[in-house]
Amino acid sequence: xxxxxxxxxxxxxxxxxxxxxxxxxxxxxxxxxxxxxxxxxxxxxxxxxxxxxxxxxxxxxxxxxxxxxxxxxxxxxxxxxxxxxxxxxxxxxxxxxxxxxxxxxxxxxxxxxxxxxxxxxxxxxxxxxxxxxxxxxxxxxxxxxxxxxxxxxxxxxxx
Numbered sequence: 001x002x003x004x005x006x007x008x009x010x011x012x013x014x015x016x017x018x019x020x021x022x023x024x025x026x027x028x029x030x031x032x033x034x035x036x037x038x039x040x041x042x043x044x045x046x047x048x049x050x051x052x053x054x055x056x057x058x059x060x061x062x063x064x065x066x067x068x069x070x071x072x073x074x075x076x077x078x079x080x081x082x083x084x085x086x087x088x089x090x091x092x093x094x095x096x097x098x099x100x101x102x103x104x105x106x107x108x109x110x111x112x113x114x115x116x117x118x119x120x121x122x123x124x125x126x127x128x129x130x131x132x133x134x135x136x137x138x139x140x141x142x143x144x145x146x147x148x149x150x151x152x153x154x155x156x157x158x159x
Contacts, residue, residue, distance in 0.1 A: 001038050010044040020045040027083075027090040043083045048119065051093055054084060055120045058094070061107050082106060093119065 003021060007014040020026040021036045025045040028036040046054075085106040088094045093116035100106045112120070 001040055003036055003038070006038045006042070006044075012044060024091060027087055039083075039086075041083050043087055046084060046087055050084075051088060051091075051116075052119050052122070054081070054088065055093065055112055055116050058107065058110055058112065059120065062110075085110065088116070092116075 001009065003017045004014055006012075006026075007017045010017070017026070017038075021028055021038075026038060027042050028038045031037055081103050082101070085094065085097055085100070085103075089097050092113055094110045094112055096111040097106050097109050100109055
């Protein structure tokens with residue numbers, strides 16, 4: 001989709017989408033004429049608080065395998081995280097996931113970059129949903145919240 005279509009789909013101003021493209025905050029490629037093309041299933045630019053929450057969830061998964069199977073949670077589609085992981089790789093918060101297509105592949109293959117670790121090591125950003133107990137190792141609620149928020153985003157972009 002082009003930037004006009006993305007703006008309409010995401011409910012953003014075209015100038016906001018153009019800034020996101022310019023700042024590499026949304027995944028895109030350039031066509032032969034130099035116009036930005038955004039994948040149809042791409043999410044709007046994720047806020048840093050959401051990125052921090054996803055990175056925390058990934059670290060928790062890498063640490064002890066804690067992950068909630070989305071099929072066991074009614075109404076939550078864990079695969080909504082797939083375009084989020086693609087955006088994180090495009091924005092260089094993670095690497096090693098170019099060939100991944102499923103959430104499980106992303107969880108298993110993801111390597112958090114130095115830029116990603118710098119964001120994780122920062123104080124909690126407002127809205128990231130990371131509590132002190134989650135930082136200490138209780139991230140189940142965080143994972144549920146991230147999956148639910150991304151499912152809501154994915155649902156709103158497909159409407």
